[in-house]
Amino acid sequence: xxxxxxxxxxxxxxxxxxxxxxxxxxxxxxxxxxxxxxxxxxxxxxxxxxxxxxxxxxxxxxxxxxxxxxxxxxxxxxxxxxxxxxxxxxxxxxxxxxxxxxxxxxxxxxxxxxxxxxxxxxxxxxxxxxxxxxxxxxxxxxxxxxxxxxxxxxxxxxxxxxxxxxxxxxxxxxxxxxxxxxxxxxxxxxxxxxxxxxxxxxxxxxxxxxxxxxxxxxxxxxxxxxxxxxxxxxxxxxxxxxxxxxxxxxxxxxxxxxxxxxxxxxxxxxxxxxxxxxxxxxxxxxxxxxxxxxxxxxxxxxxxxxxxxxxxxxxxxxxxxxxxxxxxxxxxxxxxxxxxxxxxxxxxxxxxxxxxxxxxxxxxxxxxxxxxxxxxxxxxxxxxxxxxxxxxxxxxxxxxxxxxxxxxxxxxxxxxxxxxxxxxxxxxxxxxxxxxxxxxxxxxxxxxxx
Numbered sequence: 001x002x003x004x005x006x007x008x009x010x011x012x013x014x015x016x017x018x019x020x021x022x023x024x025x026x027x028x029x030x031x032x033x034x035x036x037x038x039x040x041x042x043x044x045x046x047x048x049x050x051x052x053x054x055x056x057x058x059x060x061x062x063x064x065x066x067x068x069x070x071x072x073x074x075x076x077x078x079x080x081x082x083x084x085x086x087x088x089x090x091x092x093x094x095x096x097x098x099x100x101x102x103x104x105x106x107x108x109x110x111x112x113x114x115x116x117x118x119x120x121x122x123x124x125x126x127x128x129x130x131x132x133x134x135x136x137x138x139x140x141x142x143x144x145x146x147x148x149x150x151x152x153x154x155x156x157x158x159x160x161x162x163x164x165x166x167x168x169x170x171x172x173x174x175x176x177x178x179x180x181x182x183x184x185x186x187x188x189x190x191x192x193x194x195x196x197x198x199x200x201x202x203x204x205x206x207x208x209x210x211x212x213x214x215x216x217x218x219x220x221x222x223x224x225x226x227x228x229x230x231x232x233x234x235x236x237x238x239x240x241x242x243x244x245x246x247x248x249x250x251x252x253x254x255x256x257x258x259x260x261x262x263x264x265x266x267x268x269x270x271x272x273x274x275x276x277x278x279x280x281x282x283x284x285x286x287x288x289x290x291x292x293x294x295x296x297x298x299x300x301x302x303x304x305x306x307x308x309x310x311x312x313x314x315x316x317x318x319x320x321x322x323x324x325x326x327x328x329x330x331x332x333x334x335x336x337x338x339x340x341x342x343x344x345x346x347x348x349x350x351x352x353x354x355x356x357x358x359x360x361x362x363x364x365x366x367x368x369x370x371x372x373x374x375x376x377x378x379x380x381x382x383x384x385x386x387x388x389x390x391x392x393x394x395x396x397x398x399x400x401x402x403x404x405x406x407x408x409x410x411x412x413x414x415x416x417x418x419x420x421x422x423x424x425x426x427x428x429x430x431x432x433x434x435x436x437x438x439x440x441x442x443x444x445x446x447x448x449x450x
Contacts, residue, residue: 005156005177006444007212010068012421013441015039016218017102019422020068022091023175023182024444028154031073031094032173032184035105042066056081058109067106068442075138078109089114092153095145095160097186098170099125099255101135108138116140117151119160121169121290125255128286132279132319145171148204161205163188164198166256166399168293172201180211180449183413187216187422189398190405191229193258193294206413211449213415213434218400221425227398233366234262236395240362241270247337247357248272249344249390250364254280257287259366259397260343261294267341268305274298275333275342278320281308285322301326309333309342311351330354337361346377349384359389366395403428410434417448 004025011020018037023030036042045064046052052060058074059082061067072090079086095117096104104126107116118126123144126137145151145160159174165187175182183205190198205213219227228236241248252259260280267274276284281300288299298306300323310320310327333340334355344351363385385392401409410418410432418434420426426438439445 005447008444009439025155033103035102108136117143117145119169128283132282161201162197164192164194180447182212183210184214212417214419217420217423220428230397237266246361252366264298273307275307363390
């Protein structure tokens with residue numbers, strides 16, 4: 001006989017990312033999100049090109065307790081060599097809140113018999129990422145989630161509700177059980193271009209009067225980083241381009257579609273072309289037509305002031321070939337630099353050797369500031385900027401709520417219990433009206449009804 005619903009956290013506990021949340025009612029179990037964390041523990045063993053072996057991924061991750069030892073979750077292929085035997089699935093479904101790697105990156109290890117529910121835009125993003133990279137999400141029984149439409153998994157009912165995040169088509173969830181309701185925010189913010197989605201999510205969740213709220217707290221605790229709204233980033237880029245007579249360079253997260261839209265709008269206003277990589281061009285092409293993304297969405301071949309940088313390579317992949325005929329190279333960008341805003345990620349900074357931007361050209365770092373002065377990527381980035389004499393400008397809008405915004409959400413929803421996850425500082429939530437329980441990994445928490 002069921003002892004009532006429980007919530008168990010297999011990841012995302014006192015760490016950024018890696019959310020793995022199980023809601024159970026008897027034998028009915030649902031998993032929310034399944035990806036790696038950004039914790040120092042992961043990078044203590046795997047970093048850069050040192051990664052788990054493709055022939056025994058779960059074995060390698062289990063060795064360092066970097067993936068849950070959970071029977072009935074993994075595919076037989078992923079378990080090769082491990083001491084965890086394959087079993088019949090023990091999960092009725094997996095729900096993915098959004099397409100960021102720390103929420104979806106381990107899907108490739110999952111038993112393909114377990115249905116995976118994602119939004120339509122998220123499915124399109126995952127397909128584009130697989131097509132243009134080395135990351136695979138596996139063969140699954142993919143189910144498309146629809147805004148506000150309940151999904152029944154045994155005794156559980158899951159309602160996907162859209163929220164605003166730094167990647168489109170993000171969801172939070174309501175989970176109705178026979179003995180109470182759980183709300184899970186996913187990753188969310190209230191200062192982005194779709195802030196109304198988050199406001200509506202909070203309104204609907206508050207009306208549900210959930211017994212438990214699982215809330216992300218990325219920016220809880222010390223948060224000295226400068227942060228802008230998306231509109232603030234746009235205003236900053238506009239000002240910079242107005243006084244820049246030469247090439248301007250910017251770096252943004254590859255799948256921050258809102259930021260790409262912001263940079264494109266700023267380029268159009270300044271009479272410049274936004275020049276993006278072939279990988280970005282492929283992503284933008286694949287997601288066109290999916291409702292709920294940036295509007296307008298810059299699309300190669302149809303949007304004005306948008307060009308594709310076809311960097312020199314020995315071999316091009318099939319997904320790159322559509323962009324080669326109309327692509328521009330370093331010589332073209334160097335000749336037309338005063339009319340360009342070049343989107344260039346750190347991995348391709350070697351292109352600066354051919355681009356030769358004039359000294360004091362601006363570099364817009366439209367990503368999070370480094371966590372510490374020891375950040376290797378940040379040191380390398382500044383070495384390149386110093387070598388070419390580029391001016392550094394930090395302009396970024398976070399994908400996450402500030403702590404005051406999180407506290408306001410909790411006061412509005414007024415759950416009986418709050419579980420802070422996706423944060424290194426769960427203690428920051430104490431002192432709020434609800435009971436705050438910093439969860440421990442692998443501990444089933446009974447859902448306490450009001």
